Amino acid sequence: MRMFSAPVAGANYTSDTRNYPWHRPPDISDYDEAVDYIITKLKEPEQHELVFSLIELDFTITTIVSTILMQGIARGKFSIDLAILIAGPIARYISIIADDSGLKYDMGLGDEDRIKITPTSLKIALGIVDDEADTDTTPAEIMSDDGGLMSQVSVEEIDAASADEQASMLGETIDEEEPADGLA
Amino acid sequence: MKFEDAVVKSIRNFMRGKMPKATSELMDEGRFYTPEYFDELEEAFADDEDIKEPEDEDV
Numbered sequence: 001m002r003m004f005s006a007p008v009a010g011a012n013y014t015s016d017t018r019n020y021p022w023h024r025p026p027d028i029s030d031y032d033e034a035v036d037y038i039i040t041k042l043k044e045p046e047q048h049e050l051v052f053s054l055i056e057l058d059f060t061i062t063t064i065v066s067t068i069l070m071q072g073i074a075r076g077k078f079s080i081d082l083a084i085l086i087a088g089p090i091a092r093y094i095s096i097i098a099d100d101s102g103l104k105y106d107m108g109l110g111d112e113d114r115i116k117i118t119p120t121s122l123k124i125a126l127g128i129v130d131d132e133a134d135t136d137t138t139p140a141e142i143m144s145d146d147g148g149l150m151s152q153v154s155v156e157e158i159d160a161a162s163a164d165e166q167a168s169m170l171g172e173t174i175d176e177e178e179p180a181d182g183l184a
Numbered sequence: 185m186k187f188e189d190a191v192v193k194s195i196r197n198f199m200r201g202k203m204p205k206a207t208s209e210l211m212d213e214g215r216f217y218t219p220e221y222f223d224e225l226e227e228a229f230a231d232d233e234d235i236k237e238p239e240d241e242d243v
Binding site for chain 2: 032093
């Protein structure tokens with residue numbers, strides 16, 4: 001933007017923003033009235049065909065509802081808050097008429113409620129029995145059964161030396177063997 | 185939160201049968217477009233289909 005073609009500072013305070021429909025009080029402020037208005041509009045052939053065409057083009061119901069509501073807000077029919085409140089009924093109505101017409105659709109509500117597919121859940125669903133799963137042991141179990149290198153040794157596990165071995169280690173009994181050839 | 189996110193949240197809650205309580209309490213007669221109304225509407229559409237099908241077979 002060139003320096004002298006920019007708006008004068010404070011120009012936004014002098015412009016008449018009331019010209020925009022969404023800056024004026026909305027035409028509809030009642031929940032039922034707003035839903036009724038949208039449903040009546042959707043029953044018009046042009047709107048009906050448009051919505052069905054969008055569904056066939058794989059647009060989600062959520063996207064279609066958002067677009068319809070944005071149009072209503074832009075035209076000053078209802079406020080943003082009321083638009084959010086009536087989103088549910090509008091989506092439900094569109095899904096009903098799509099079902100009635102045999103159209104396949106996606107609600108576009110994300111995958112929060114979706115059950116996550118894991119290898120285990122897939123094996124269970126397919127009835128696959130995994131042999132490794134039976135012998136599968138956790139590291140904690142391995143440690144508790146066999147003991148680790150740093151684990152405490154029990155008394156039973158200690159292989160004590162015999163009394164003779166202990167005495168020989170202490171140097172108490174030294175058996176001096178006589179030489180066989182009698183040289184000493 | 186974006187407008188689209190709010191719309192998704194609103195639709196999800198309505199599908200679960202939740203309605204904004206505070207807004208409903210403002211109305212004496214209650215709301216007309218409730219989840220129950222749409223359930224009945226869906227049944228009505230399904231019933232219409234059941235009626236239509238035999239007519240098509242006759243034709």
